[in-house]
Amino acid sequence: MPGLIDAKDTDMKYLLLIVSDPTLPSPEPGDEGFDEYMAAWTRYTQDMVEAGAYGGGEALQGPETATTVRHEAGATTLVDGPFAELKEHVGGYYVVDVDTLDDALEWARRLPVGTGAVEVRPIFPTDGF
Amino acid sequence: MVARNAGIDRLRRDAAAGRRVAAQARVLETGVARDEAVEDPDGRAAALVAEDAEVGDERLRLLLLCCHPSLSRETQVVLTLRLAGGLTTQEIASALLLPDATVQQRIVRAKRKIRAARIPLTIPADLAERAAVLTDVLALIFNEGYVAHSAAAGTLTRVELADQAIRLTAAAADALPAEPEPAGLLALQLFHRSREAARTDEEGALVRLADQDRTRWDRAMIARGYAVLGRALAMRRLGPWQVQALVAAEHTRATTDWARIVRYYDLLIGMTPGPVPRLSRAVAVAEVEGAAVGLAAIDAIEGLDGYHLLHAARADLLERAGEPAAARLAWERAAALATNPAEIAYAERRRRACGA
Numbered sequence: 001m002p003g004l005i006d007a008k009d010t011d012m013k014y015l016l017l018i019v020s021d022p023t024l025p026s027p028e029p030g031d032e033g034f035d036e037y038m039a040a041w042t043r044y045t046q047d048m049v050e051a052g053a054y055g056g057g058e059a060l061q062g063p064e065t066a067t068t069v070r071h072e073a074g075a076t077t078l079v080d081g082p083f084a085e086l087k088e089h090v091g092g093y094y095v096v097d098v099d100t101l102d103d104a105l106e107w108a109r110r111l112p113v114g115t116g117a118v119e120v121r122p123i124f125p126t127d128g129f
Numbered sequence: 130m131v132a133r134n135a136g137i138d139r140l141r142r143d144a145a146a147g148r149r150v151a152a153q154a155r156v157l158e159t160g161v162a163r164d165e166a167v168e169d170p171d172g173r174a175a176a177l178v179a180e181d182a183e184v185g186d187e188r189l190r191l192l193l194l195c196c197h198p199s200l201s202r203e204t205q206v207v208l209t210l211r212l213a214g215g216l217t218t219q220e221i222a223s224a225l226l227l228p229d230a231t232v233q234q235r236i237v238r239a240k241r242k243i244r245a246a247r248i249p250l251t252i253p254a255d256l257a258e259r260a261a262v263l264t265d266v267l268a269l270i271f272n273e274g275y276v277a278h279s280a281a282a283g284t285l286t287r288v289e290l291a292d293q294a295i296r297l298t299a300a301a302a303d304a305l306p307a308e309p310e311p312a313g314l315l316a317l318q319l320f321h322r323s324r325e326a327a328r329t330d331e332e333g334a335l336v337r338l339a340d341q342d343r344t345r346w347d348r349a350m351i352a353r354g355y356a357v358l359g360r361a362l363a364m365r366r367l368g369p370w371q372v373q374a375l376v377a378a379e380h381t382r383a384t385t386d387w388a389r390i391v392r393y394y395d396l397l398i399g400m401t402p403g404p405v406p407r408l409s410r411a412v413a414v415a416e417v418e419g420a421a422v423g424l425a426a427i428d429a430i431e432g433l434d435g436y437h438l439l440h441a442a443r444a445d446l447l448e449r450a451g452e453p454a455a456a457r458l459a460w461e462r463a464a465a466l467a468t469n470p471a472e473i474a475y476a477e478r479r480r481r482a483c484g485a
Binding site: 012014099100101102105120121122 | 199245246247248249251253
């Protein structure tokens, strides 16, 4: 479908927010299946790099390590824990650099997450602001 | 006179359709939506839609965009009627019995998401999944018009909504010649629509299929339904909409082969496990094996106690089984649960016929 989308106008970034329940078992180093588990993530990241879609990504330590800085009327307070007490927590993220939401959704689908959710959010474009 | 005006309006709409498809496509892609002043300063995105693209292709792109899986089902319905159907916000609101503001808000939000998240106006390589969503949305729109939760006063009648759904489904089936299910849905819609004139009596009460004056059925529409269904079945990929069209086709014949209908519902249950196809199957079973067997099948269904048609089906079979008192209670329950005035009137009439 030539001409449908102007290539110059397709610089979009999306945040893939990986959300999962930390109490669900995931393979630890030394466990059976751990190497395969890690290999799937490595392969995923490599695929993204090779596709030119990789815009960064990290895994986060558990929610028990989180500190929340809450801003209210100019004052700040510290809270021990994540910003919301939920069963599911942000476990990591990727930034994908692709043309459209469909491409971002495809990367979100391909994430080797056993059980969990991936929120896909467009990042504000830096041009035009 | 009213009907004539509606006809002229429709012609105007159809004439504007081609222009609108291209215009809306551009509006969405460029971010220069009319109901939100979003700047597109250098106009660089102004001609994103290929000028030489086929209208059919553009129409499909627009339909797929309106039914993008990242949008909620309610949004898909409203957006399809607005952008692909060209209905006004007020027409959609009155057809779906929603406040104008709700419809307006859904459209504005959807357009904002389409632009901000850059939902593409493209035809994906693998169409099956997207075609399934589109087909479900079009079925829902038809259902809103045909089954009608309640009669609506306003600029758009429910029949016009059903007709709008048929036009959109025909466009989808045309644009997706390798997908059998949109054509299956279209055939189903045509079979249902062919009976419109015979479906209600002078008082607006429902006339059930068996009692309808068949001379009032639209034979040309039925013939078209058969042609469309034939094309779909020739693709040899059976799906739930084709099976439901087969059931509706069987009902257009001079004598209904209920055993065949039971087999169709067996197929459908295998494809879409849920209680509603099982209710339909139970009704067909009663025609083959008698009211008692049908009743037993209905009573084995779980999770449909709030569905008026389950109680209507039970009531009918209880009457046939010679249990007027139980039938009366079941009609009462059906009338209480139904929301469509024609269906309520029908249940009330049947309840009264069961005696005190």
